[in-house]
Amino acid sequence: MRTPLVVGNWKMHGGLAEARELASGVRDGLKRPRGVEVALCPPFTALPAVAEVLAGSPIGWGAQNCHWEDTGAFTGEIAPGMLAELGCRFVILGHSERRHLFRETDDDIARKVAAALRHGLQPLLCVGETAEERRQGLTFTVVEGQLRAGWAGLGADEIARSVLAYEPVWAIGTGVNATPAQAAEVHGYLRGLVSELASKETAQSLRILYGGSVKPDNAAELTQQPDIDGALVGGASLQAQGFITIAKKSASRGGSSKE
């Protein structure tokens, strides 16, 4: 049984005061979440403040990126050990904005995934096709390539400590989400690949999140699909109430979120 996971990706939004307020709102609205795990990924600068607000609560936190080296002359970069020191549970890697705006390659992402695992972080690897790739019928080819490359060299036990997110690029920040059927088709395909790359058992336990314009009013229909194990939420994670609603609607059947 996979407990759904709902992660808020705040991107480059919010100073310290806003971060504290937003994290406090989520914490207070989800005091005893049942049937769902929740985490917030604020900008690096807000991580200590968010960690302080969430300490002792069931809500976890994580980062939006990291470097692959442990230390060194890498101006402007953040090492995975630094994130582990701040109590991060997750690190988002291979987000389409990193791939497309910052030209991160599959090789960069694979090194980051391995480094995150070495430091006890759960890498949340994002894969997804562009609108043009979907039009050309390349969706499975693209996500398979990104997954194989991103997990290159990992053993089954390392894959088992990971999280995957299917995030079609055309759905991120556009207000156009994948239909439940479109998302479910790709999630099913990815789960089959996990089985091949790790094991059947790992494929059954590994969480595959959907991301791309998840909102309070479409969260349930997406996350209640059999192979969708929660959501990676961008824009809608910047409003505490909306994010709380998404988390509650993503709770596994039989589980309900109590305040």
Ligand code: PEP
């Ligand atoms: C994201 O940034 O991962 C994302 C899914 O963004 P949005 O929810 O705004 O589409």
